[in-house]
Amino acid sequence: MQGLNEKEKSAIIKKCTPKSRVVKNTLSAFFVGGGICLFAELLRRLYIYLGESEENAGIFATLSIVLIGGIFTALGIFDRLARHAGAGTLVPITGFSNSVVSSAIDSASEGYILGVGSKIFTVAGPVILYATVSGVIYGLLYYIYLSL
Amino acid sequence: MSRIIKFATPPTLLSFSAVGGYEERRGPLGDRFDLTDPTEKFGQKTWECAEAEMSRLALNIALGKLGISHTELDLIVAGDLQNQCVASAIGLSSFGVPYLGVYGACSTATESLAVLSLFLSQNGGMGAAVTSSHNSAAERQFRNPIEYGGQRTPTAQWTATAAGAFLLSGAPTERGVRITECMAGRMIDGGTTDATNMGAAMAFAAADSIITYFEQSKRSPTDFDYIVTGDLGAVGTRVLYELLSDKYPSVIARHLDCGNLLYDLKKRDVHSGASGCGTSAAVLSTHFLPMLSRGEIGSILLLSTGALMSPSSVLQGQNIIGIAPAIRIEGVGLRKQPQNGFAGHI
Structure with missing residues (x-):
């Protein structure tokens, strides 16, 4: 086996590796993700119906979805759903909620400062960092655009 | 030189045991485990301690089957998947038996049996080889938080929550x-x-x-x-x-x-x-x-x-x-x- 070079090994691995089921995964992501967004939209309408302003209703709907994602994670339901839904639960803000709560649960045994405190954003960290960075870049471009 | 070592006095297997978790119990070999815990916690607070407890239980069960005490052991060769093989160390330290920790990732079961056999065929006596892994401890160390919701690729494998202990004797036997x-x-x-x-x-x-x-x-x-x-x-x-x-x-x-x-x-x-x-x-x-x-x-x-x-x-x-x-x-x-x-x- 030392006779095989890396390319030959990769070719053999590729030949033997089953492909991800793209159609099935895409469809379940579409329906689960769409379902979550539909549910959030219903919540938004409910908040408006209850007398909130349009702007507040949107924020409350987002917060509700984050809360539900967190509770589902804590109950151990979220990961079972996500195994099949994939991007369907990851892309909406439920994915962000799950990544933070799951990290917190996981690191609780290591203490609240060096455990939860330092590890809560291990999964969500890239999103937070690069969302902030893109916000800064967008802000700069917008500022330049306005001053032209 | 041949790379194969043939033992002049091959060690004999005296007893063995297996401890497992939820998925293992539901598998085709499920009812042949000596002990399984569907919570996979084995009465411990953390997954890491649960793995340590599994190796302790596995060795205890193997000793119990033979009806002997751990004081009769001359050596334990053990390993697991956690950093610095800490599950084996924490789980087996209370036995007070000389210990060699081995790490071969998932090859540890064979590696520990090979190392123990080398010792026993040379020196006689009695020893134990113990190996453990825990799905949740491994997920935490190598992959994502346990409750993290992600889709696994079709090539991904499921780290077993399982431990096995094997008691071997270096004394020559007829069968x-x-x-x-x-x-x-x-x-x-x-x-x-x-x-x-x-x-x-x-x-x-x-x-x-x-x-x-x-x-x-x-x-x-x-x-x-x-x-x-x-x-x-x-x-x-x-x-x-x-x-x-x-x-x-x-x-x-x-x-x-x-x-x-x-x-x-x-x-x-x-x-x-x-x-x-x-x-x-x-x-x-x-x-x-x-x-x-x-x-x-x-x-x-x-x-x-x-x-x-x-x-x-x-x-x-x-x-x-x-x-x-x-x-x-x-x-x-x-x-x-x-x-x-x-x-x-x-």
Whole structure:
């Protein structure tokens, strides 16, 4: 086996590796993700119906979805759903909620400062960092655009 | 020099045990475990401690089956998947027995049995080999938080929550299940950095060890009832067959992979099968050793397979290194006369 070079090994691995089921995964992501967004939209309408302003209703709907994602994670339901839904639960803000709560649960045994405190954003960290960075870049471009 | 070490006084297996978790209990070998805990916590607060407790329980059960005390042990050789093999250290320290920690990733079951056999065949006495892995502890260390919701690739394997303990004696015996030979494996580049496809990366090392063993031993694969690999899983097995199909079709005919035996791959959501060093320890203990002790089969060649890597090495672009040590396990004076020309095949 030392006779095989890396390319030959990769070719053999590729030949033997089953492909991800793209159609099935895409469809379940579409329906689960769409379902979550539909549910959030219903919540938004409910908040408006209850007398909130349009702007507040949107924020409350987002917060509700984050809360539900967190509770589902804590109950151990979220990961079972996500195994099949994939991007369907990851892309909406439920994915962000799950990544933070799951990290917190996981690191609780290591203490609240060096455990939860330092590890809560291990999964969500890239999103937070690069969302902030893109916000800064967008802000700069917008500022330049306005001053032209 | 031959790389195969043939023991002048082959150590005899006195007793063995297996402890498992939820998925293991639901697998085809589930009812043959000595102890399973569906919560996978084993009464402990953390997953890491649960793994330590599993190795302690496994050794205790193996000692109990023989009705002896841990004070009669001269050596424990043990390993697991946690950093610095801490599960074995924490779980087994209370026995107060001299200890050698070994790490061969998922190949640890074979490695620990080989190292222990070397000691016992030289010095006599009695020793234990213990191996454990825990799904949740491994997820935490190598992958994502346990409750993190992500989709796994079809090549991903399920780290077994399982521990096995094996008691061996160096005293010569007339009959019994013995470890007669051992061989260290070469470290083979797995040709991939994909940590979700470890079975494929390890298959090259398994093939290398199998070919080396049969070249050097001058034995034929037909001398064995089974040639057993550790945790190649469905994808790794396919790669192994691809590598062996030209020269060694007779190996393929008697090959079984512990990673494919521990779970029902079609019914359970375990993708490519089981992995983790508990896999081959548990399958050996629940499946192959009982068959050997009952005399249904005569001998097996066991090659647990390990993927040597860390989360950092993978992120830094280093290929996964595969390893596959081998041991020959034989039942001596136990074999039943074959009925209707067949014996012992499942």
